[in-house]
Structure formats: structure tokens, C-alpha cells
Amino acid sequence: MSGHPAGVPIAWRRELWGSRLRSVFTVLLGLAIAWAGWHVFNWAVLQAVFRPDAEACRALQHGACWGVIAEKWRPILFGRYPYEDQWRAALAVVLLACTTLLSAWPRSWRWWLLPLWFVTLALFVLLMRGGLFGLDTVPTSRWGGLPLTISLAVVGLALAFPLSLLLALGRRSHWPVLRTLCATYVELVRGVPLISVLFMASFLLPLLWPAGWQPDVLLRVLVGLSLFVAAYLAEIIRGGLQAVPRGQTEVAMALGFGRWPVQRDIVLPQALRLVVPALTNNVVGTLKDTSLVTVVGLFELTGALGLALGGDPTWRPFYIEGYLFIALVYWVMCFGLSRYSQWLERRLAPGGH
Amino acid sequence: MSAAPGRDADSSPDGRRAAWLAWAAQGLLVAAIAAGVFWLVHHALEVLRARGVHSGFDFLLQPAGFEISEGWLDFDAGQPYWRAFLAGLINTIRAAVPAALIAVLLGTLLGIGRLAPHVLVRGIAGAYVQVLRNVPLLVQLLMLYFAITQLLPDSTEPLELLPDVWLSKGGLSLPWPVADAGGWWPTHLEWPERGGFNVSGGAALSPEYLAVVVALALYSAAFIAEIVRAGIASVTAGQKLAAQAMGFTPWQQLRIVVLPQALRVIVPALTNQLLSLTKNSSLAVAVGYPELVSVANTSLNSTGRAFECIAVVMAVYLALSLLISGVMNRYNARVALRGWR
Numbered sequence: 001m002s003g004h005p006a007g008v009p010i011a012w013r014r015e016l017w018g019s020r021l022r023s024v025f026t027v028l029l030g031l032a033i034a035w036a037g038w039h040v041f042n043w044a045v046l047q048a049v050f051r052p053d054a055e056a057c058r059a060l061q062h063g064a065c066w067g068v069i070a071e072k073w074r075p076i077l078f079g080r081y082p083y084e085d086q087w088r089a090a091l092a093v094v095l096l097a098c099t100t101l102l103s104a105w106p107r108s109w110r111w112w113l114l115p116l117w118f119v120t121l122a123l124f125v126l127l128m129r130g131g132l133f134g135l136d137t138v139p140t141s142r143w144g145g146l147p148l149t150i151s152l153a154v155v156g157l158a159l160a161f162p163l164s165l166l167l168a169l170g171r172r173s174h175w176p177v178l179r180t181l182c183a184t185y186v187e188l189v190r191g192v193p194l195i196s197v198l199f200m201a202s203f204l205l206p207l208l209w210p211a212g213w214q215p216d217v218l219l220r221v222l223v224g225l226s227l228f229v230a231a232y233l234a235e236i237i238r239g240g241l242q243a244v245p246r247g248q249t250e251v252a253m254a255l256g257f258g259r260w261p262v263q264r265d266i267v268l269p270q271a272l273r274l275v276v277p278a279l280t281n282n283v284v285g286t287l288k289d290t291s292l293v294t295v296v297g298l299f300e301l302t303g304a305l306g307l308a309l310g311g312d313p314t315w316r317p318f319y320i321e322g323y324l325f326i327a328l329v330y331w332v333m334c335f336g337l338s339r340y341s342q343w344l345e346r347r348l349a350p351g352g353h
Numbered sequence: 354m355s356a357a358p359g360r361d362a363d364s365s366p367d368g369r370r371a372a373w374l375a376w377a378a379q380g381l382l383v384a385a386i387a388a389g390v391f392w393l394v395h396h397a398l399e400v401l402r403a404r405g406v407h408s409g410f411d412f413l414l415q416p417a418g419f420e421i422s423e424g425w426l427d428f429d430a431g432q433p434y435w436r437a438f439l440a441g442l443i444n445t446i447r448a449a450v451p452a453a454l455i456a457v458l459l460g461t462l463l464g465i466g467r468l469a470p471h472v473l474v475r476g477i478a479g480a481y482v483q484v485l486r487n488v489p490l491l492v493q494l495l496m497l498y499f500a501i502t503q504l505l506p507d508s509t510e511p512l513e514l515l516p517d518v519w520l521s522k523g524g525l526s527l528p529w530p531v532a533d534a535g536g537w538w539p540t541h542l543e544w545p546e547r548g549g550f551n552v553s554g555g556a557a558l559s560p561e562y563l564a565v566v567v568a569l570a571l572y573s574a575a576f577i578a579e580i581v582r583a584g585i586a587s588v589t590a591g592q593k594l595a596a597q598a599m600g601f602t603p604w605q606q607l608r609i610v611v612l613p614q615a616l617r618v619i620v621p622a623l624t625n626q627l628l629s630l631t632k633n634s635s636l637a638v639a640v641g642y643p644e645l646v647s648v649a650n651t652s653l654n655s656t657g658r659a660f661e662c663i664a665v666v667m668a669v670y671l672a673l674s675l676l677i678s679g680v681m682n683r684y685n686a687r688v689a690l691r692g693w694r
Contacts, residue, residue: 012472022471025471026473029471030473033477175375177382188667191671191675192632192670192671193632193635193646195635195636195638195646196635196666196667199649199659200663208393208397288490289489291492292636294491295638295639302489302492306495317503320496320500323495323499324496327492331484334487334488338486
């Protein structure tokens with residue numbers, strides 16, 4: 001029925017107009033949707049002002065002022081990054097996006113992906129931070145907007161992943177002490193909100209560092225974020241490890257594999273393959289969670305919007321349009337990732353292509 | 354085949370030596386971690402002493418010196434810090450419980466809607482879930498807070514949503530049961546009254562509180578909808594067909610056959626979602642609703658005792674998490690298959 005291409009419209013027709021009651025319901029619901037849709041369309045398109053014209057915007061009664069985006073899109077997307085150097089931040093994001101897209105393709109899951117990521121991250125930091133090849137130095141305190149959001153998510157996850165592997169393996173260790181330690185860490189961190197971990201990182205790390213060399217805010221937040229994310233990733237990976245049948249380990253042991261090679265060559269590759277969709281969902285979660293760092297004084301996308309509009313009385317009344325704009329940016333990234341995760345799940349399923 | 358090292362069952366000399374080695378290594382690990390923690394704490398205390406900051410939990414007994422504007426627990430600046438934290442905790446619960454109730458209700462409706470035999474209903478529920486799930490909660494919360502405090506009419510001319518329910522920039526006022534002076538049990542409803550400048554009486558919910566509860570509820574509902582949908586979809590089609598063949602009405606099919614089986618899948622995932630809702634209530638600090646994290650942040654800035662304040666927050670959230678998982682595990686034991694764990 002639903003598997004057949006021609007079956008779908010027929011099934012829909014039956015759902016919509018199958019009986020008299022259904023038809024009445026469909027008409028009423030359709031009218032409600034049309035009414036709401038018309039109002040949204042009228043507000044967002046017909047009555048809206050698209051020019052960066054504050055006078056026209058203030059005269060609006062029932063329309064959106066997209067002029068605020070036209071006027072402020074650069075401070076929103078790049079935060080306090082120096083205006084004339086923003087092409088560097090844009091290039092860095094494009095570079096990172098290209099590598100991400102390439103790694104999303106299962107055919108490119110080869111040995112060269114890891115070095116490629118190192119090169120990409122090095123270039124990313126070089127472009128953002130500058131200081132070499134005649135590029136002006138931009139301190140991390142002036143990074144902001146979308147590049148900061150993306151680098152927090154990517155670097156936070158990249159730092160969290162190895163730690164989470166160790167935690168997941170440690171939680172299944174033969175050593176009771178190690179097992180208890182890893183389980184305690186994971187459960188403790190999963191029990192507290194990210195905000196408190198971020199506060200902890202931004203207030204406490206300076207105390208633990210050697211005197212004289214203070215970590216900047218970005219580094220502190222990255223440490224806090226990855227310690228937090230690692231606990232969640234560890235649970236996902238542990239789930240994958242548990243799903244690999246015991247027979248696999250036993251056969252490998254019988255073939256003469258040692259304890260570590262069994263984990264590295266037999267168990268982990270299968271376990272990670274199983275949890276790739278869950279990991280992708282966690283990437284979406286981390287991407288959304290980066291918005292919280294605005295609470296500890298980093299101006300990523302959400303913070304940059306506050307910075308761009310909050311200090312400007314002319315455009316402050318049009319926050320809603322600004323929020324809708326960054327919501328759209330987040331939505332495109334997160335929805336894309338979750339669609340990718342579903343595609344990957346089908347592809348990685350046994351017999352999938 | 355020799356057993357893996359570290360197993361107790363192996364009594365050969367090799368196995369025993371391996372077991373000893375494993376214990377020695379674990380002892381070393383514990384010693385190394387203890388030494389590391391000791392060094393870090395020592396170092397941190399040194400740094401604090403050099404800055405002239407006192408440490409310890411004794412500040413909890415000192416007067417707080419700041420006000421908490423709303424909540425069930427009366428609090429003024431002369432009262433000690435521990436009472437401020439308690440007021441914050443009560444405010445957390447005051448926001449999280451209504452949000453959880455609304456989220457479960459709305460999420461269940463949306464989850465059923467996503468499987469409804471009508472393409473438009475499925476479409477609306479699906480669009481809701483896809484939009485709300487993929488935008489950070491903080492953005493939704495800030496947007497809602499801005500909409501409430503800037504776009505609603507002033508409190509001098511509030512909107513009357515329902516008879517005696519008033520909504521304005523100043524928040525929402527609605528009738529509320531109150532007790533007579535000296536009594537404990539509510540005896541009559543107090544009705545909000547519209548005055549010249551604002552609405553007084555009844556329950557006055559601040560815009561911060563409204564934004565937090567509504568944003569948390571709408572966001573969590575999107576996740577709960579997916580959980581409910583997965584739960585209902587996990588019940589095989591044969592079960593429903595069999596129920597139809599037995600002559601059950603659609604409502605009976607849902608109540609007697611589908612839901613009891615779906616709940617086994619739903620409850621553990623729902624537990625996680627409620628835990629994350631409680632933890633997400635800490636975002637309220639961004640709009641200035643005085644819940645636990647916000648109170649801790651204020652105390653931290655006025656006393657400088659970062660570790661102590663954050664430790665209190667973490668301990669309270671851990672206790673809350675344990676409490677919620679305890680209650681939900683009880684409930685899960687009731688809906689789970691007998692003899693299963």
C-alpha cells in the first residue's frame with residue numbers, strides 16, 4: 001500500500017475524503033491551516049520591510065522587519081571579529097564545512113580522514129587566529145558568531161571523543177576499581193546541568209592552572225564542554241560495545257589476538273558502526289548546547305545576536321526577527337544533521353547500500 | 354584456552370600472578386588519582402589564600418544580602434544563604450513540575466498525532482516536532498521572553514484571555530485558591546482584579562516564570578512526542594488487528610491493547626527526558642528567573658566562593674536526578690513485563 005509509489009496519493013485521498021465526517025474535518029483543518037498560513041505569509045513577506053531602513057521598520061504595523069538582518073547580518077554571524085578580517089572567519093567556516101561534508105560520506109572513512117581533520121583544524125585556527133603569513137592576530141576573546149559556534153561544537157566533540165572511548169572501555173574493564181571510577185564520573189556528569197559545568201570550568205579552572213599562565217575563556221569553556229559531552233558519548237559507545245556479540249571476542253581470543261588488539265581491531269569498529277546514528281544525534285545536541293556558553297561570556301551565535309541588537313536602540317525593537325534568523329541558521333544545521341543520521345542508519349543497516 | 358587476566362576463577366600460578374598484578378595496578382591508579390586530586394586541591398587553596406579569598410561552607414549561615422523577587426518561600430536580604438538556596442530549589446521545582454505536566458500532555462497528543470490516520474494531522478504534528486527539536490532551547494526561551502515583555506500590551510490595558518485571566522507585559526494573573534488568615538487549607542478562590550495601573554490579586558505569574566515554563570514545556574513536548582510515537586509504533590500491527598477482530602472499539606484498542614505495551618518502551622525514555630527537562634530548567638538563569646543556578650550565580654558573585662556554590666548546585670541536581678529516576682523506576686516496575694527487569 002504505502003510501499004508502492006502510486007499507493008501513497010490513493011491512501012491520502014482515503015484519509016482525507018474517506019467518509020462524510022472525515023471530509024468535514026479535513027475542510028475545517030484545511031481552513032485553519034490556510035488562515036494561519038496566510039497570516040504568517042502576510043507578516044513575513046507581503047507587509048515586511050526588507051531594506052535596512054529603520055524609519056520604515058518603525059512605521060510597520062503588521063509586518064516583519066527583515067531590514068534588521070540586512071543591516072546587522074555581519075555582527076550577528078561573526079560577533080566581535082574585526083570587520084575587515086571577517087572574510088577569514090567566513091573562509092574558515094567554509095573550509096570546516098567542506099571537510100565535514102566529505103567525512104559525512106561513508107566511502108571516505110579511510111585512514112587519511114584523521115590527518116585531513118588535523119590539517120583542517122590547523123588551517124581553521126590559523127585563519128581565525130592569524131599571526132602568521134601577514135595575517136593580523138585576532139585573540140580568541142574577539143572570536144564570535146557562527147565560526148565560534150561551529151568551532152566549539154567541532155573541537156568540543158573532537159576532544160570529548162577519545163576521553164569517551166576510554167571511559168566506555170574503562171566501564172567494561174576487568175578492574176573493579178577502574179570500572180567504579182568511570183561509572184562514577186559518567187553518572188556524576190550526566191546528573192548535573194551543562195550550565196553548572198560551564199560555571200565550574202570558567203571559575204575553577206583558573207585556580208587549578210599553574211600561576212602566571214591563565215587559560216583564556218575559550219579554552220576553559222572547551223575543557224568544560226568536552227568533559228560534559230564525553231560522559232554522554234561514553235554511554236552511547238558503551239551501548240555499542242555491549243551490542244557486539246561475546247562470540248566475536250572469544251573467536252578473536254582463540255585466534256591469538258591479545259586483549260587490546262581484540263578491542264581495537266574487532267570490537268570497537270563494530271561497536272562504533274552500530275552507534276554512528278546515536279553519535280550523530282549527540283552532535284546535534286552538542287551543537288544546540290553551544291548556545292549556553294553565552295552565559296559565561298562568549299559571544300557565539302546567540303550571544304552575538306544580543307551583542308548586535310542589545311547595544312543598538314535603533315534596532316533593538318526587532319529582536320524577534322533576529323531570533324528567527326539565528327533559529328533558522330541552527331535549524332538548517334541541526335535538521336541537516338538529523339536527516340543525515342537517518343540516511344546513515346539506513347545505509348549502515350545490514351544489507352543497506 | 355586460558356582465562357582472561359584478572360579473573361578470580363583462574364588458580365594457576367600464571368593466573369594468580371596476573372590477578373596480583375591487576376590489583377597492584379589498580380592500587381597504583383587509585384594512589385595516582387588521589388595524589389593528583391590532593392595536589393590540585395592544595396594548589397587551588399594556595400591560589401585562593403594568595404588572593405585573600407576564604408573558603409568553606411560557613412558562608413551558608415551568613416545573611417545573603419540580596420532579594421529574591423518571587424517564589425513560594427518568603428525571602429529577604431537579611432536571611433542566610435542556605436535559605437536563598439532553598440528558595441532557589443523551590444523555584445526550580447515550581448518551574449519544572451508544571452512544565453513537565455504540560456510537556457507530557459502535549460507530547461502524548463503530538464506523538465499520537467504523528468501516527469494519526471489523517472495526513473494533515475500527521476503533517477502538523479511532524480512539522481511541530483521538526484521545528485522545535487532543531488532549535489536550541491535557549492534561543493526559544495529568549496525569543497519567548499522578548500515576546501512577552503516587549504510585544505504584549507502594557508499592564509494598564511491587559512488582554513483578557515478567559516474571564517478573569519489577564520495577560521500583559523507584567524505577566525499572567527489568574528484565579529487562585531487561598532487560605533483564610535491562619536488556616537492551611539485553601540477555602541476560597543481569590544480573583545484577580547483589574548485596577549487603573551495593573552492587575553492585582555490571584556496568582557500573579559511573572560514574565561520570567563511564564564517564559565521558562567512555556568519554553569521548557571514546548572521544547573520537551575517535541576522530544577516526548579518522538580518517544581510516544583516510537584512506543585506506539587513498537588507495538589506490532591498484529592496486536593491491533595487482533596484487538597479489532599475481538600470487536601474492541603478504537604479507544605479500547607488503544608487503552609487495553611496498545612498503550613500497556615507501548616508504555617514499556619515509553620517509560621524508560623520518558624524518564625531520561627524528564628531528567629533532562631529538570632536540568633534544562635537551569636537555563637532560566639538567562640532570563641533572570643531566580644531558580645537554583647541563578648541564586649548560586651548571585652551568591653558566587655557576592656562571596657567569591659565559586660567551588661562551594663557550584664558544589665551545592667551539583668549536589669542538589671544529583672539528588673533531584675536520583676529522586677526522579679527512583680520514582681520513574683518504581684512506575685516502570687509497574688508497567689514492565691512481570692519477571693523482567
